[in-house]
Amino acid sequence: MIFAVIYVPGALSVGLTLALLLNAKLKGIGFFRALFFSPLVTSSVAIGIVWSWILSPRFGVVNYMLKLFGIEGPSWLGDPSTALASVATVFVWKEAGFYMVVYLAGLQDIPVTLYEAAEIDGASRWQRFWRITFPLLTPTTFFALTIAMIRMLQHFDIIYAMTRGGPGMASTTLPYAIYLNAFVFYRMGYASAMAFMFMLLVGCLTFLNFLSKRYWVKYQY
Amino acid sequence: MRHIFVLFLGIVFIGLTSLGEVVLQYWMWDPSIKDKYRAALDKFEEMHPNIKVELTAMEPKDYWTKMRLLARTGKLPDVFNMSSGFIDEWASKGLLLALDRFIESDPTFDIDAYYKRLFEIVRYPRGKGPIYAIPFAWVTTVLFFNKDAFDEVGLEYPNDSWDWCDFLRAAIKLTRDLDGDGEIDQWGFWFYGRYAHIEPWIYQNGGRLLTPDRRRFDPTPEALNALKFLTDLVLWYKVAPPKKAMEGVRQQDVFPRGLAAMWVDGSWNIENTRRIVGDSFRWGIAKVPRGPNWEQDVIFAWPDNIAISVSTKHPEEAWELVKFLSGPGLTIDLYMAGKVPSYRPLAESEEFLERGKQPAEKGLLLELGKLPMMNSFTLGWSEWRGYGPAAGLGLNGAIDSILNGEASFTEALEKAKEYINEVLARYYP
Numbered sequence: 001m002i003f004a005v006i007y008v009p010g011a012l013s014v015g016l017t018l019a020l021l022l023n024a025k026l027k028g029i030g031f032f033r034a035l036f037f038s039p040l041v042t043s044s045v046a047i048g049i050v051w052s053w054i055l056s057p058r059f060g061v062v063n064y065m066l067k068l069f070g071i072e073g074p075s076w077l078g079d080p081s082t083a084l085a086s087v088a089t090v091f092v093w094k095e096a097g098f099y100m101v102v103y104l105a106g107l108q109d110i111p112v113t114l115y116e117a118a119e120i121d122g123a124s125r126w127q128r129f130w131r132i133t134f135p136l137l138t139p140t141t142f143f144a145l146t147i148a149m150i151r152m153l154q155h156f157d158i159i160y161a162m163t164r165g166g167p168g169m170a171s172t173t174l175p176y177a178i179y180l181n182a183f184v185f186y187r188m189g190y191a192s193a194m195a196f197m198f199m200l201l202v203g204c205l206t207f208l209n210f211l212s213k214r215y216w217v218k219y220q221y
Numbered sequence: 222m223r224h225i226f227v228l229f230l231g232i233v234f235i236g237l238t239s240l241g242e243v244v245l246q247y248w249m250w251d252p253s254i255k256d257k258y259r260a261a262l263d264k265f266e267e268m269h270p271n272i273k274v275e276l277t278a279m280e281p282k283d284y285w286t287k288m289r290l291l292a293r294t295g296k297l298p299d300v301f302n303m304s305s306g307f308i309d310e311w312a313s314k315g316l317l318l319a320l321d322r323f324i325e326s327d328p329t330f331d332i333d334a335y336y337k338r339l340f341e342i343v344r345y346p347r348g349k350g351p352i353y354a355i356p357f358a359w360v361t362t363v364l365f366f367n368k369d370a371f372d373e374v375g376l377e378y379p380n381d382s383w384d385w386c387d388f389l390r391a392a393i394k395l396t397r398d399l400d401g402d403g404e405i406d407q408w409g410f411w412f413y414g415r416y417a418h419i420e421p422w423i424y425q426n427g428g429r430l431l432t433p434d435r436r437r438f439d440p441t442p443e444a445l446n447a448l449k450f451l452t453d454l455v456l457w458y459k460v461a462p463p464k465k466a467m468e469g470v471r472q473q474d475v476f477p478r479g480l481a482a483m484w485v486d487g488s489w490n491i492e493n494t495r496r497i498v499g500d501s502f503r504w505g506i507a508k509v510p511r512g513p514n515w516e517q518d519v520i521f522a523w524p525d526n527i528a529i530s531v532s533t534k535h536p537e538e539a540w541e542l543v544k545f546l547s548g549p550g551l552t553i554d555l556y557m558a559g560k561v562p563s564y565r566p567l568a569e570s571e572e573f574l575e576r577g578k579q580p581a582e583k584g585l586l587l588e589l590g591k592l593p594m595m596n597s598f599t600l601g602w603s604e605w606r607g608y609g610p611a612a613g614l615g616l617n618g619a620i621d622s623i624l625n626g627e628a629s630f631t632e633a634l635e636k637a638k639e640y641i642n643e644v645l646a647r648y649y650p
Binding site for chain 1: 286464465466467468469470601604610612613614621622
């Protein structure tokens, strides 16, 4: 649950922010687009190892920076209260590049004429975003949300690489529990039942998403 | 005409030899030494011209997943490596061939040439049933200690009669803030809930975790004493860091990186420790210290084994291969430093001691091999013990939560006991 609450809004908003920043027509923008996309194509295990080090209490960069400001950072992955949130944040970092590309495609699809008209009418940047960009991106958001709601349940690899479900049960999420029961404890029947419920859950969420579509997704310019 | 006749004879000869040829599948779990194993198998094929061996090597983490699938579909290889932790389960499911009839009838197999105590562990039911695998190597746990750190504070190195008081006194002296910034740079000791960190202390205090029939979790007072002593090292004496403080450093790297001056773990860590330490400090190994309830030295140990599938079509040939691979056909370079050959002529050879390399006390392992061996392997072990991907669960998780200050000693152990017995009840109704 905590994972979903951090991942879905986190990945979408970071993706959208990156897309807005990288939508400019600047020299070398392709480099930055590739840079922000690269975590997505990096192996989760490699990311897990590097981030475990960055978040390490004694030798990690994060706690070192905090210490410069006189703050004693926690053991991000070793504390049950912060472990799952930390992993979810790393997962947002890894996956934001995907939503960035999706949003970039959406942004490029919005006719420039609308912005020109708005500018003539004296609309501020903020108004232009909320009145033009955001509504016209709703089909893109719908797609991104559907994908994110499925992806939020497919984070097994990053948990495996970073915390292995620990400390205690703090980061043992449903996909990780299915893995443990199927391939570590070899309780195939139990794991299959869990996986089946899991599929129903993904199906239900996607169905609800489609049901809600007509209330907030705007296809017409 | 003569050519055709010769060709005909040739075909008949090849046909006849291949009729008598037996192909054995052998699977093992260490791809890093696959080529060396292949060379050993070539030697085996030379000795047995009618047997060909096809070798498959797989990473340990994939090995068991694949093996279980093969077991389910009845396609197990003829001969394969077998972990001590799974013998009970596999033997109880009837997947392994009982080897007693070969051992008894084969005059070339001398059981006295092996560390005999290892054969207790490969029997099912434990200690009294038939032998289901032949040990080819064994490992135990030892106390690793940093000799330079001991010298700096003027301490004598651990000896065979070291007890908890000696250990604690040393740990206190070795816990040091080296650069004066108010933080400990070198801890006296390092451990967490991991099986190889905990159980040797329990056994050296005359305790055990399971009931004598190994079907329920019921730690004896001696075992609880050992657990209390260990957790107090972190919570009361503050000579070891809580687990969460070492997050981000691989557990096996804490000692070799000089972050702790003592550490108890498996002898197979000699290899990694050697690689990381290099020449940066001198280190050694010693017996695990004795507890106040100590009566005799016992070691936490188990063998790595080689077994024959019950479904093999060539049991006689498979036995020849098992015999060869259990030691007589192997050389020391096929063993990772710290894994001891179960075949004594190999273990007690000069090459095993690796003189000139650290630790200088490697011969200690051979002495330990003569002591009684204990372990807590049962069905569902990784699930109740909390091992590998399930390290947050079971006893491991409970001990870590005590060390991290998330639960009190009694509370954590009571919860663990309930969970563990639930798991064990599933396997041993």
